[in-house]
Amino acid sequence: PATGANRTIVSTFSPQTLLMAYSIMGGFWAPELKFAGYDKVIIRGKSPNLVYLWINNDKVEIRDASHLQGKGCLETEELIKQELKEPKAQVATIGLAGENRVYFASIEQGRSSASRGGIGAVMGDKGLKAIAVRGTKDVLVARPAEFFELCNEVLKYIQHRADNPIKGVPPILAGLGSPQEMALHDEQWHTASFAWGNARIRRKDFWNKEVEKKWKKTQDKAVERLISCYNCPMKCGGIITHPKLQRYMMKCYSKLTYTMAAMSDLDFGFKIAGLAQSMEWTDTQLR
Ligand code: SF4
Structure with a gap:
């Protein structure tokens, strides 16, 4: 229950470096595991077939995942919840990259991901498509009064x-995404070297004050509401809605190139951001 304590840390040997690596994600998975009564999951060995792990409080099952082979992360998450008839389960999963042991594959959960070190490839190598967890137990705090006093201090x-x-430091709770980033950092590397589709042809003159103004206005208008990971007051994600286009979630500093591209004369516009971060599969989490 501590303020902002929601991180899931995945540690393993990185297939990229063969050294010890860890990657961290926010979201809701780690708190759910704690409410199920665990602090850690250790995966040893590998499965000959694709499986997923279902941790439902004290009951733990290894289940067949062959029907999920080739499915993307968001789709897998939703299908597992449906299969388990447990919409409140939190599901950390790999997609096609992890299954195929791509060296930079991530593990995704809700709208967070553990993306460093190629840890998704390790999960894929173990034949583990996902870990679903549901926890409904209490977390007992030894000295609750002192504990909540400390939490309030943090807030x-x-x-x-x-x-x-x-x-020079992004102010906490101050704003969302790239406009905030661009106010503080020199984004010349991005804005003056815009490349989309063909990196050999860079459009040096693409970004100017007029485009920037229009882009900020469009982005600000498109934020439907701000969202957070479990028990975090930061609200650093936003649900983005553009008229007649798919809703999507934008995380802090995310997808600058996509949104920039939307301001150019390329015809895919904001559709690409919607497709990349579709809300369709994650809508149940946001209600
Ligand atoms: S809402 Fe943002 S700041 Fe809070 S835990 Fe999630 S990623 Fe971190």
Whole structure:
């Protein structure tokens, strides 16, 4: 129940470096595991067939996942919830990249991902498509009064930093996504070297003040509401809705190139961002 304590840490040997690696994701998976009564899951060995793990409080099952082979992460997550008839399960899963042991494959969960070190390839190598978890137990705190006092202190500090930002550091709770990033950092590498589709042809003159103004206005208007990972006051994700286009989620600093592309004369516009981060499969989580 601690403020913002929602991170899932995946540690393994990276197929990229063969050294110890870890990757972290937010979302809801780790708190759900804690509510199921566990602090850690250790996966040893590998399965000859594609399987997924279902942790339902004290009951743990290895289930066949052959029907999920070749499915993307968001789709797999939704299909597993339907199959288990457990819409509140949290599902960490790999997609095609992990199954095929692509060296930079990620593990996805809800709208978060553990993307570093190629850890998704390790999960794929073990034949583990996903880990679904549902926990409904209480978490008992030894000294709850002191504990919640500390949590409140953290919240107060977050508010203090929002009111008193440090120069050059993105202010907590201040805004969302690339417009905030661009206010603080030199984005010349991106804006002056726009490349889409064919990296050999860079459009040096693409970005200008007029495009930037229009882009910020469009982005700000498109934010339907802000969302957070479990128990986090930051709300650093936004649900983005453009008229007649698919809803999608935008995380802090995400998909700058996609949204920039939407402002260009390329005809895919914001559709590409919607397709890349479709809300269709994750809608149940946002209600
Ligand atoms: S909402 Fe943003 S800041 Fe909060 S835990 Fe998730 S990723 Fe981190």
